[in-house]
Amino acid sequence: QVQLVESGGGVVQPGGSLRLSCAASGFTFSNYDMHWVRQAPGKGLEWVAFIRYDGDNKYYLDSVKGRFTISRDNSNTLYLQMNSLRTEDTAVYYCVRMYHGFDYWGQGTLVTVSS
Amino acid sequence: EIVLTQSPGTLSLSPGERATLSCRASQSFSSTYLAWYQQKPGQAPRVLIYGASSRATGIPDRFSASGSGTDFTLTISRLEPEDFAVYYCQQFGASPPYAFGQGTKVEIK
Secondary structure (H helix, E strand, O other), X not given: OOEEEEEOOEEEOOOOOEEEEEEEEOOOHHHOEEEEEEEOOOOOEEEEXXXXXXOOOEEEOHHHOOOEEEEEEOOOEEXXXXXXXXXXXXXXXXXXXXXXXXXXXXXXXXXXXXX | OOOEEEEOOEEEEOOOXXXXXXXXXXXXXXXXXXXXXXXXXXXXXXXXXXXXXXXXXXXXXXXXXXXXXXXXXXXXXXXXXXXXXXXEXXXXXXXXXXXXOOOEEEEXX
């Protein structure tokens, strides 16, 4: 069965960095486009970043451009490098597969940016 | 950039009633790229509908959706207790950012 397992969240000070990972299993990872989506506490869903199945195309939410980098290792791992973190980046970050819509989601990893 | 606006913000209904949720886009896009999601507290979202009207695997047929251009609708024909949740629409392929609507909460009246 398809599984997406995020890791790497935690508490970081403003201006700090974190790298999130997402381990994929149960499907041929290299065939699928992938995304990161976040959800601030008590708020709605916010798309963050996209990477094409082969890693050649990447898109970002305007507010994270230049600070976040999405990447993938097609031996089954998706990454999100987050630099220059701000308090408004505090959220649960989900790794998501795209096929028929965003069809599989991880359980999420919490990132808290606070001094 | 496509902005999605959902209405109403909250829908208060009883089990067995029909729910009609609206999603309006700031500009027209192909319905191929419209999806609906359900999210329950403490859980990740799950896809209900993609391509504006196709039910995802395992989604009961009381969920249906329609629409094109800028106006899309999700209908739950008869609410079951497990359907009380937050629902989001999303455009997922027309062009980035792949925005979500702000959500409609369906609560028990």
